[in-house]
Amino acid sequence: MPELRDLYQEVILEHSKAPRNYKEPAGTNHKAEGYNPLCGDRFTVYLEMDGDAIRDIGFQGAGCAISKASASMMTQSVKGKTKAEAHRIFEQFHELVTGHSHEHEAELGKLAVFSGVSEFPMRVKCATLAWHTLEAALEGQQEKVSTE
Amino acid sequence: MSAAAAVPIRERAAVQQPFDVEGIRKDFPILHTKVHGHPLVYLDNAATSQKPRTVIDAIVRYYEGENANIHRGVHYLSQIATEEFEKARETVRAFVNAAQASEIIFTRGTTEAINLVAQTYGRAHVGAGDEVLITAMEHHSNIVPWQMLCEEKGAKLRVAPINDAGELLLEEYEKLLGPRTKVVAVAHVSNALGTINPLKRMVAMAHKRGIPVVVDGAQAVPHLAVDVQDLDADFYAFSGHKMYGPTGIGVLYGKHALLDAMPPYQGGGDMISSVTFEKTTYNKLPHKFEAGTPDMAGVAGLKAAIEYMNGIGIAKIAAHEHELLEYATEVVGALPGVRLIGTAREKAGVLSFVLDEVHPHDIGTILDQQGIAVRTGHHCAQPVMERFRIPATVRASFAVYNTRGEVDALVRGLRKVREVFA
Numbered sequence: 001m002p003e004l005r006d007l008y009q010e011v012i013l014e015h016s017k018a019p020r021n022y023k024e025p026a027g028t029n030h031k032a033e034g035y036n037p038l039c040g041d042r043f044t045v046y047l048e049m050d051g052d053a054i055r056d057i058g059f060q061g062a063g064c065a066i067s068k069a070s071a072s073m074m075t076q077s078v079k080g081k082t083k084a085e086a087h088r089i090f091e092q093f094h095e096l097v098t099g100h101s102h103e104h105e106a107e108l109g110k111l112a113v114f115s116g117v118s119e120f121p122m123r124v125k126c127a128t129l130a131w132h133t134l135e136a137a138l139e140g141q142q143e144k145v146s147t148e
Numbered sequence: 149m150s151a152a153a154a155v156p157i158r159e160r161a162a163v164q165q166p167f168d169v170e171g172i173r174k175d176f177p178i179l180h181t182k183v184h185g186h187p188l189v190y191l192d193n194a195a196t197s198q199k200p201r202t203v204i205d206a207i208v209r210y211y212e213g214e215n216a217n218i219h220r221g222v223h224y225l226s227q228i229a230t231e232e233f234e235k236a237r238e239t240v241r242a243f244v245n246a247a248q249a250s251e252i253i254f255t256r257g258t259t260e261a262i263n264l265v266a267q268t269y270g271r272a273h274v275g276a277g278d279e280v281l282i283t284a285m286e287h288h289s290n291i292v293p294w295q296m297l298c299e300e301k302g303a304k305l306r307v308a309p310i311n312d313a314g315e316l317l318l319e320e321y322e323k324l325l326g327p328r329t330k331v332v333a334v335a336h337v338s339n340a341l342g343t344i345n346p347l348k349r350m351v352a353m354a355h356k357r358g359i360p361v362v363v364d365g366a367q368a369v370p371h372l373a374v375d376v377q378d379l380d381a382d383f384y385a386f387s388g389h390k391m392y393g394p395t396g397i398g399v400l401y402g403k404h405a406l407l408d409a410m411p412p413y414q415g416g417g418d419m420i421s422s423v424t425f426e427k428t429t430y431n432k433l434p435h436k437f438e439a440g441t442p443d444m445a446g447v448a449g450l451k452a453a454i455e456y457m458n459g460i461g462i463a464k465i466a467a468h469e470h471e472l473l474e475y476a477t478e479v480v481g482a483l484p485g486v487r488l489i490g491t492a493r494e495k496a497g498v499l500s501f502v503l504d505e506v507h508p509h510d511i512g513t514i515l516d517q518q519g520i521a522v523r524t525g526h527h528c529a530q531p532v533m534e535r536f537r538i539p540a541t542v543r544a545s546f547a548v549y550n551t552r553g554e555v556d557a558l559v560r561g562l563r564k565v566r567e568v569f570a
Contacts, residue, residue: 037526039509039524039539064508126509
């Protein structure tokens with residue numbers, strides 16, 4: 001039986017209460033909005049890109065603890081990375097939260113606290129909303145991203 | 149013949165005894181399910197109710213002993229199936245006190261029933277510059293069909309406002325009934341707030357100006373005695389699955405004269421009386437609006453559901469649910485950080501709320517871990533959420549089989565939410 005504490009780990013609760021990089025960086029030159037119509041979660045991800053590198057990143061919006069903590073920790077993990085690196089981290093993160101593979105858990109570092117999400121399939125969308133929005137911002141898509 | 153007369157057993161028992169909720173629970177097989185090791189506490193009845201054994205059996209009985217296409221064959225089974233189908237129509241007629249069985253159209257549900265009215269009556273009567281009036285507490289299924297119609301016709305959708313308690317502002321509603329208003333579409337009971345609208349007065353106000361009223365009764369029929377003639381509703385739509393019946397079957401009641409004058413909705417078999425390549429003559433009511441082979445098993449299940457409700461008595465169901473709602477309002481409302489959404493004086497079946505600092509989706513997951521099923525989200529009523537400036541609510545909604553003990557379980561569950569987020 002899945003345990004609540006596997007999902008609501010201390011780190012996740014702490015990030016949901018005090019999200020990092022909760023701002024629109026002054027040098028923002030890419031942004032995208034993500035929306036989960038099922039639960040009403042809505043986030044905007046802001047990027048200051050320097051060529052292919054993410055020089056600064058921020059996010060704003062409202063959502064559940066899982067989606068907010070995921071957005072917060074995502075900004076920490078991809079800041080300073082290249083587009084390709086960020087994409088690779090999302091792939092590994094996605095495999096982790098969907099329960100497809102735990103092989104990259106070590107590489108994911110702090111993000112591994114989200115492994116409990118795989119026991120709660122209805123919450124995968126919450127954990128990945130900010131990431132899908134990041135992808136859209138990196139690709140320069142203008143359309144709003146939806147997890148539905 | 150009244151449907152109640154067909155199943156007198158529990159009615160007699162009910163007269164002699166206090167409300168036997170434990171006896172009722174035995175009628176619902178699914179209520180004995182365990183969820184994550186806990187007994188199921190099912191408080192998501194406004195989304196769909198559970199089904200009693202008699203409804204499940206009626207569907208099985210249909211397929212095992214009666215299945216044949218209706219209104220078509222001369223053979224034995226076809227005749228039986230047709231008779232049972234039309235008996236069910238009569239059961240529905242009596243249940244909502246329609247004047248004639250031909251005013252009862254079987255649909256897939258409330259949504260299809262409302263779309264039927266929008267696409268037939270609506271398209272025939274709403275033109276450019278006209279208005280359709282709805283309220284701020286409608287479910288998406290009583291917004292979008294009218295929006296689609298207005299877009300097609302160049303008409304305008306007007307919205308009657310509600311107050312902070314979630315009650316309709318009746319004076320504002322009346323002011324919005326204008327010379328260009330061609331249809332009023334309103335929920336009898338709000339699915340997100342539980343508000344019971346003063347429907348009879350609203351209908352009278354519209355009729356004074358010659359405007360017909362379409363009622364979304366999906367959340368009312370399971371909880372209140374509905375008399376379409378007393379309400380004087382022109383159209384009244386409801387779903388089987390929210391009133392202990394199967395999914396995929398619903399009802400549109402319409403006044404005979406209106407239905408008769410309306411163009412058909414879908415074309416196909418059963419809705420015609422003769423077809424040539426030059427011209428088709430449509431069938432009479434209600435068949436004109438029932439193109440194709442209907443959900444006969446669903447109709448058999450719906451009939452059994454109505455008989456089940458009649459067996460208990462709708463007044464007793466309403467009284468029990470009202471008591472539960474009052475109790476839940478008191479004990480959930482007393483928890484620190486709870487804000488109730490929808491505090492109308494007249495309410496049925498629904499307790500919607502938000503909790504400080506904790507998103508409804510997180511609450512839903514934590515309650516689920518304790519076997520408690522509630523709905524979290526916008527309840528297909530996004531404009532209601534916007535009105536109260538919240539993204540979502542937690543909604544506990546009650547049925548005849550719920551108990552005070554289950555309300556207590558909900559309270560314990562919400563305390564656990566506080567612990568996790570402490």
